[in-house]
Amino acid sequence: EDKVVQSPLSLVVHEGDTVTLNCSYEVTNFRSLLWYKQEKKAPTFLFMLTSSGIEKKSGRLSSILDKKELFSILNITATQTGDSAVYLCAPTQGGSEKLVFGKGTKLTVNP
Amino acid sequence: NAGVTQTPKFQVLKTGQSMTLQCAQDMNHEYMSWYRQDPGMGLRLIHYSVGAGITDQGEVPNGYNVSRSTTEDFPLRLLSAAPSQTSVYFCASRVEGGLETQYFGPGTRLLVL
Numbered sequence: 263e264d265k266v267v268q269s270p271l272s273l274v275v276h277e278g279d280t281v282t283l284n285c286s287y288e289v290t291n292f293r294s295l296l297w298y299k300q301e302k303k304a305p306t307f308l309f310m311l312t313s314s315g316i317e318k319k320s321g322r323l324s325s326i327l328d329k330k331e332l333f334s335i336l337n338i339t340a341t342q343t344g345d346s347a348v349y350l351c352a353p354t355q356g357g358s359e360k361l362v363f364g365k366g367t368k369l370t371v372n373p
Numbered sequence: 374n375a376g377v378t379q380t381p382k383f384q385v386l387k388t389g390q391s392m393t394l395q396c397a398q399d400m401n402h403e404y405m406s407w408y409r410q411d412p413g414m415g416l417r418l419i420h421y422s423v424g425a426g427i428t429d430q431g432e433v434p435n436g437y438n439v440s441r442s443t444t445e446d447f448p449l450r451l452l453s454a455a456p457s458q459t460s461v462y463f464c465a466s467r468v469e470g471g472l473e474t475q476y477f478g479p480g481t482r483l484l485v486l
Contacts, residue, residue, distance in 0.1 A: 296473055304463055304480055354473075359406070363417070
């Protein structure tokens, strides 16, 4: 059975802190790993990772994939209150239209 | 482009009532999907369509019907609403092979009493 586990489920930090969010997965025919940010509405796409060890970066956010150990991390440096959101990861599978989402990590950044 | 639109934004139903959640996109995307999201959960796929006239079941299809008569529209029907269907529903669309560039609608919040 396909499985996606995100940790921690919830995290509270102060502005300026650095956070690391984890996503481990077990899916058949793995193709890529997607990260989304969800505020009080629909998820917005952050990263797609397909190759191990190659960091994707966008401003203060970065992510990396380990296909051998079946996990990905999302790093946010110098956090801001606007980073407060639920962060979702979802592996994609070859030959399948289905995205299997993790439960998400709820990040709260306090001023 | 309006992108992906959903109506209504919020709906209250009584158990046993039926209703249709509307979803439309103006990007000429072949693929459209319906997800539900419950508190503390990620999104779960209900039904999806790879083109007009073609639909298939996702992870949690029971209690829902879909049809795809046009490329633009993908309505989701609740035949007999149950409290377990209280959730936020998201519609999404994308081009073929573009899971990473899936566009989500703003969501419909449904409360079944």
